[in-house]
Amino acid sequence: MRFDVKVEVRPRAGIADPEGATVGKALRALGFEGVGDSTTVHVGKLIEFDLEAPDVPTARDRVDAMCHTLLTNPVIEDYSFEVIPADSGSGD
Amino acid sequence: MAPLIGxxxxxxTNCERDVAHVLEILGGRAEILWHGESSVKGADAIVIPGGFAHGDYLRAGAIARFSPVMTAVAEFARGGGPVLGICNGFQVLTEAGLLPGALHKNSGLRFLCQEVALEVVGTDNIIGSRLEPGRVLHIPINHFEGSYVCSHDTLRNITESGQIVLRYVDNPNGSVGSIAAVANIEGNVVGMMPHPERASDVLLGSTDGIDVLGSLIDCLAGDTEPTPVDQGH
Structure with a gap:
């Protein structure tokens, strides 16, 4: 099976995120209302790739191992990911 | 024979020649060790200098830690071999798990290139023999991701066990505890954000870096045959 994988990496909760804080300030300075205080704004990264794997659990295990090994640094980052079968929902 | 530093x-990487030059002035033999090497080629110590290893893609040091030479460097470090990481080299050593913590974007989101004042904290490590706690060193920094980060538990542990090597007198980048350099618990692995090789000649405005790199040479001189160490100039 082929999967579309999307890994979201974000600054770990409690770690200073100067980039997020600056973006939050800029949004408020531009007059966008309702944006939470600067501690709620975070800038992370999105890592996308195709993955060939026999089934969903195997694909998830592989992606989790990739996150641990290379894609994230647990001291400063948290992550979550989606593993979407590439041929699902072909009628949509 | 003079000690060999890989x-x-x-x-x-872009600071390897500067580092090698200063190590040779100090009486060592420096050999550039390409990242594809599978051994440390008989080196008595390893320095991982500054730069942008593998473009700093993904995170600074994240790709570099998987370069073949790093397996050999990790084994060398675990066997007690002296390993010093400078700037990007510090980032590589934290990514490799050889030092605690991580280096994050500077709190002011600015690339900092300036001389800073550093207080010597712990000297029970490979760069401590010519330093005394409380002494203030003037050495340049040159980084965007130099804000030292670690958990509360790690901070308590490294503080209690004397692993904090240098602190910024005036914290320029938001580092936890103003930490500019840390050691592992054994003291044979040290990472520092400031560049001692850039403070190694009066022409550069400071010679304090000589005492940092000179300490590394001193601890090797003890391991091999006694080597007269030039105080540098």
Whole structure:
């Protein structure tokens, strides 16, 4: 099976995120209302790739191992990911 | 024979010649160690110099830690071999798990290139023999991701066990505890954000870096045959 994988990496909760804080300030300075205080704004990264794997659990295990090994640094980052079968929902 | 120091070069490293030059002034023999090497080639110490290893893609040091030479460097470090990481080299050592913590974007989101004042904290490590706690060193920094980060538990542990090597007198980048350099618990692995090789000649405005790199040479001189160490100039 082929999967579309999307890994979201974000600054770990409690770690200073100067980039997020600056973006939050800029949004408020531009007059966008309702944006939470600067501690709620975070800038992370999105890592996308195709993955060939026999089934969903195997694909998830592989992606989790990739996150641990290379894609994230647990001291400063948290992550979550989606593993979407590439041929699902072909009628949509 | 003078001690041999392997100076690691990854694609994107750019301080290896400066570091090698200063180590040779200090009486060592420096050999550039390409990242594709599978051994440390008999080196008595390893320095991982600054730069942008593998373009700093993904995170600074994240790709470099998987370069073949790093397996050999990790084994050398675990066997007690002296390993010093400078700037990008510090980032590589934290990513490799050889030092606690991580280096994050500077709190002011600015690339900092300036001389800073550093207080010597712990000297029970490979760069401590010519330093005394409380002494203030003037050495340049040159980084965007130099804000030292670690958990509360790690901070307590490294503080209690004397692993904090240098602190910024005036914290320029938001580092936890103003930490500019840390050691592992054994003291044979040290990472520092400031560049001692850039403070090694009166022409550069400071010679304090000589005492940092000179300490590394001193601890090797003890391991091999006694080597007269030039105080540098």
């Amino acid at each position: 100076v690691v070069e990854f694609p994107g």
